[in-house]
Amino acid sequence: MTQQNIKAVVFDWAGTVMDFGSCAPMGAFVRLFEKFNIKLTIEQARAPMGMAKLDHIKALLAIPEVNQQWQKVYGKKPTDKEAETLYEVFTPMNAEVVGDFADFIPGTLELINQLRQKGMKIGSTTGYNRPIMEKLIPIAAKAGYSPDSIVCAGDLAAGRPSPLMMYQTFAELGVWPPRSVVKVDDTIVGIEEGLNAGTWTVAVAISGNEVGLSLKEWSALASEVQQNLREKAYKKMQASGAHYVIDTVADLPAVLESIERRMQEGGTPG
Secondary structure (H helix, E strand, O other): OOOOOOOEEEEOOEOOOEOOOOOHHHHHHHHHHHHOOOOOOHHHHHOOOOOOHHHHHHHHHHOHHHHHHHHHHHOOOOOHHHHHHHHHHHHHHHHHHHHHHOOEOOOHHHHHHHHHHOOOEEEEEEEEEHHHHHHHHHHHHHHOOOOOEEEEEOOOOOOOOOOHHHHHHHHHHOOOOHHHEEEEEOOHHHHHHHHHHOOEEEEEOOOOOOOOOOHHHHHOOOHHHHHHHHHHHHHHHHHOOOOEEEOOHHHHHHHHHHHHHHHHOOOOOO
C-alpha cells in the first residue's frame, strides 16, 4: 500500500476469526430449548445469527413452529419475560462450551500481524455478551489475538443491526471518519451493522454462519459440493449489501488493497 487510508479493521468473532462454521452457539441454543421441552433445529437456530443473544432468543420464539410448540406446552404465547428467562439459562450454557470452539480460522493470526505492521488498529464487535466473552478473551490472548477494542452485545442500548457497537468502537480506537474503517463479519446483521455505521464491509461466506460447517466437515466435501455451497453463500451475502465477499479472512489482504485504491481515487462506502 503506497498510502495508508484504512485506519482500522473491525472483526466479528465466531465464524470470522475463530470457530470455523460458527458452531459454538448452535448446540447451546438447541439444548436450551430442549430444557424447556421445545424442539429447535440447527437451521432455525442459525437464522438470527449475529444478533445479541437476547434478541436472538426473541427471534427464535417468534418462529411460527417454535411459537406454536410453546403455546402447546405452556398454554400461552411466549413473551419478553419468557425470553429473558431463557437468556439467563443460555448465557452460562454458551460460556461453558465457547472455549471448545476457540480454534482460530486458518490465516487469522498472520493477517492480524500484517495489519498491525501496516499501522492499522484492530477492533471487534460480537453478538456474544460480556460474560461469554470473559471466557473467550483470555483464550484468544494466549493464542496471540488481543484486539484494541472489544464491544459486546449488551454493552449498549441496542445491538446489531444498529451501528451503536461500531460507534463505540470508533470512540475506543480513536478513529474517524467511518469511511476509514472496514467491518468484517460472517452474518447479515453484522454486515448491516457496518453499513449503518458508514464503513466498508467485507462478508465472510465459507467459514461462517451461512455454510455452517466445521473446517473438518468443509474440507471433507467434494469440490463440486463446496462450489455449490459457496455460490449459495456468496449470493446471500452479496444481497446483504456487502461491498466485498470472501471465503475466509485469509483472503482479506487483496480486498484491503482494493479498498485502498478506491479510496485514493475518491471512493467511499456510500
